[in-house]
Amino acid sequence: MAFFLETLFGGLMAGMLYSLVALGFVLIYKASGVFNFAQGAMVLFAALAMARFGEWIPAYTGINHFVLVNLLAFTGAAAVMFVVAWVIEFLVLRHLVNQEGTTLLMATLGITYFLDGLGQSIFGSDIYKIDVGMPKEPVMLMESTFDGGIMINQEDLVAAVIAAALVALLSVFFQKTTTGRALRAVADDHQAAQSIGIPLNRIWVIVWCVAGVVALVAGMIWGSKLGVQFSLSTVALRALPVVILGGLTSVPGAIIGGLIIGVGEKLSEVFLGPYVGGGIEIWFAYVLALGFLLIRPQGLFGEKIIDRV
Numbered sequence: 001m002a003f004f005l006e007t008l009f010g011g012l013m014a015g016m017l018y019s020l021v022a023l024g025f026v027l028i029y030k031a032s033g034v035f036n037f038a039q040g041a042m043v044l045f046a047a048l049a050m051a052r053f054g055e056w057i058p059a060y061t062g063i064n065h066f067v068l069v070n071l072l073a074f075t076g077a078a079a080v081m082f083v084v085a086w087v088i089e090f091l092v093l094r095h096l097v098n099q100e101g102t103t104l105l106m107a108t109l110g111i112t113y114f115l116d117g118l119g120q121s122i123f124g125s126d127i128y129k130i131d132v133g134m135p136k137e138p139v140m141l142m143e144s145t146f147d148g149g150i151m152i153n154q155e156d157l158v159a160a161v162i163a164a165a166l167v168a169l170l171s172v173f174f175q176k177t178t179t180g181r182a183l184r185a186v187a188d189d190h191q192a193a194q195s196i197g198i199p200l201n202r203i204w205v206i207v208w209c210v211a212g213v214v215a216l217v218a219g220m221i222w223g224s225k226l227g228v229q230f231s232l233s234t235v236a237l238r239a240l241p242v243v244i245l246g247g248l249t250s251v252p253g254a255i256i257g258g259l260i261i262g263v264g265e266k267l268s269e270v271f272l273g274p275y276v277g278g279g280i281e282i283w284f285a286y287v288l289a290l291g292f293l294l295i296r297p298q299g300l301f302g303e304k305i306i307d308r309v
Contacts, residue, residue, distance in 0.1 A: 002146035013160035015262020020163040021239035022254040031207040037108040040236035041115040047219030050077035051128035081212030130223035241289035247299030
């Protein structure tokens with residue numbers, strides 16, 4: 001029982017990180033109808049920016065205070081992501097309004113390769129490390145209940161708490177603020193929102209900026225765990241099954257889908273891995289997503305699209 005709970009907790013914590021990346025996909029799709037394949041590249045670019053700012057600030061300013069350096073590096077990386085978001089919206093997506101979905105998809109694929117190349121040109125192609133002081137040592141819980149207790153990775157726990165806090169903050173932002181309500185109105189009906197004076201271009205810039213901050217937090221967490229390298233963009237794309245499972249238009253779906261995928265990966269690796277071979281954790285989520293596409297294409301919480309002639 002203790003081992004099962006340990007695996008379950010590990011899956012829940014991994015699932016929160018998947019939910020965080022999936023949230024970036026959902027936010028942009030809800031507001032603009034664009035499936036942003038560049039979200040993984042945005043995670044990588046944001047992580048590269050924060051890692052390099054973390055090196056440049058002490059080297060060029062003489063500031064060596066750990067917390068202050070990380071705060072400045074995060075702020076600088078956030079500013080970079082705001083600029084990237086504005087440039088993408090202004091130079092690319094603004095000119096593709098009302099275009100076919102395939103055209104928009106190809107545009108985001110082009111943005112992916114552009115960000116990969118730009119990141120390598122500006123920040124270099126070495127493997128960098130983000131150190132934000134996350135604890136590395138595991139902690140034992142419920143030792144009085146189970147013999148030996150349940151071992152929890154503190155780094156995963158802190159990362160899951162950060163991800164959950166950001167998701168909660170975004171939920172409050174969308175539900176309680178004027179800008180958030182405008183974003184929801186645009187998501188429901190672009191033309192109706194524009195007819196009552198909501199500026200679509202400004203809303204889309206805000207959405208891309210929010211997605212940039214989400215990418216930055218995800219990049220900071222993944223970079224702290226795995227190091228900042230160019231394979232990070234493919235790691236972020238592991239959130240795609242989460243989006244398919246939860247629904248392209250559902251923020252709660254991104255959260256629930258992430259938790260399901262995270263737990264499913266861990267449990268399948270532990271309990272099914274010995275029978276079907278290792279590596280099941282890598283492909284399990286995609287098989288599950290394929291099953292949902294066959295049974296419920298809109299996902300658990302997605303909206304069913306009905307075309308009327």
